Amino acid sequence: MAQSVAPVSSRPALPEIAPISLKEIAPWLAFGGILMLVLLYFVGAEQGATSLIAGKDVHEWVHDGRHLLGFPCH
């Protein structure tokens, strides 16, 4: 008995992905950069004279991050 080989089905067509232009992604890059700078500020400089938020809560929350990134602490 001859076995038939199933025909090789062609792959389903993938949707075309349009390349993202720099002009489209630039605002998101700027937003992400600003977010990273704010995070870096809170991890690295939110204490003492440069503190924007009173108290030590923010410092305590990011304390391990300070040590991990090598910022001076105590």
Ligand SMILES: [Zn+2]
């Ligand atoms: Zn510390």
